Amino acid sequence: MERAGNTNFSFVIETPDGTIPRMQVGIPEKPIGLSDLVPFMQSLADEIIELAVKKAAVRNRQVTCGPGCGACCCQLIPLSAPEVVFMVNRLLEMSLAERTPLLQRFEMIEKRMEESALKNRICSLADTDTDNNAAARDYFYLKEACPFLVAQSCSIHAWRPVVCREFNALSDPALCTDPFVNKVRSIPLFKRPSSILALLASHVGGIPPTLVPMPLMFDWYESNKELRSRTWPAGMLIKKLLEITVEPVNYTPLSIFTAEPYGRKP
Numbered sequence: 001m002e003r004a005g006n007t008n009f010s011f012v013i014e015t016p017d018g019t020i021p022r023m024q025v026g027i028p029e030k031p032i033g034l035s036d037l038v039p040f041m042q043s044l045a046d047e048i049i050e051l052a053v054k055k056a057a058v059r060n061r062q063v064t065c066g067p068g069c070g071a072c073c074c075q076l077i078p079l080s081a082p083e084v085v086f087m088v089n090r091l092l093e094m095s096l097a098e099r100t101p102l103l104q105r106f107e108m109i110e111k112r113m114e115e116s117a118l119k120n121r122i123c124s125l126a127d128t129d130t131d132n133n134a135a136a137r138d139y140f141y142l143k144e145a146c147p148f149l150v151a152q153s154c155s156i157h158a159w160r161p162v163v164c165r166e167f168n169a170l171s172d173p174a175l176c177t178d179p180f181v182n183k184v185r186s187i188p189l190f191k192r193p194s195s196i197l198a199l200l201a202s203h204v205g206g207i208p209p210t211l212v213p214m215p216l217m218f219d220w221y222e223s224n225k226e227l228r229s230r231t232w233p234a235g236m237l238i239k240k241l242l243e244i245t246v247e248p249v250n251y252t253p254l255s256i257f258t259a260e261p262y263g264r265k266p
């Protein structure tokens with residue numbers, strides 16, 4: 001977003017975990033789409049998480065995640081609507097040679113979800129934690145690694161989804177082999193950064209704050225052409241995003257997994 005003609009806006013955020021050092025963002029004169037905010041949200045998420053990691057370190061709690069551990073990369077990765085658009089666009093920008101094997105992996109995962117009836121279950125989930133947890137667990141047991149996982153490392157580390165940045169275990173990494181049986185402890189966050197863009201999309205787009213499982217992001221992308229092409233004044237979006245970040249209410253549970261267009265949700 002930082003292009004010539006932008007107005008630079010700098011800010012400091014006070015959080016329950018401490019002060020986020022001064023950040024700067026370029027505000028374009030022209031209206032922007034929600035997906036244009038994703039790189040900024042990724043940077044902000046990194047700052048929020050770094051504060052939490054430092055706070056844990058003061059209490060002698062260290063992150064136990066290490067290089068080459070992709071244990072959490074078999075989980076059902078939830079994406080906010082802006083991130084869906086961002087991820088699919090990044091894929092479309094890749095060369096055919098880069099994109100084809102990734103799309104084949106996504107197709108294969110979707111096929112396995114269809115064969116196990118998991119896709120239908122997820123698309124028709126009631127908004128209850130029980131259903132969501134059961135679906136997330138059953139997806140994990142398919143043991144289909146994320147298409148972006150290469151040699152147990154994330155091949156899109158710089159632009160990986162915000163939720164992937166939140167996985168910071170404090171417990172024995174061996175427990176992560178089955179987080180649905182073992183009690184995995186992770187860094188507590190005053191707010192889940194992965195929820196912020198979903199809440200923003202809900203606020204300005206008039207849609208429920210739904211998260212879309214990454215394997216189903218193409219369905220959502222195709223079904224929501226109108227929303228993904230809408231634009232808003234950039235300054236207003238950034239102001240609202242920062243308000244959501246600092247508002248004292250805790251993380252709003254975003255437990256609906258759906259590939260349905262938002263408008264069809266009751």
Ligand code: SF4
Nearest residue numbers: 073146148149154164
């Ligand atoms: S995007 Fe990267 S970090 Fe996230 S699940 Fe996939 S491989 Fe893992």
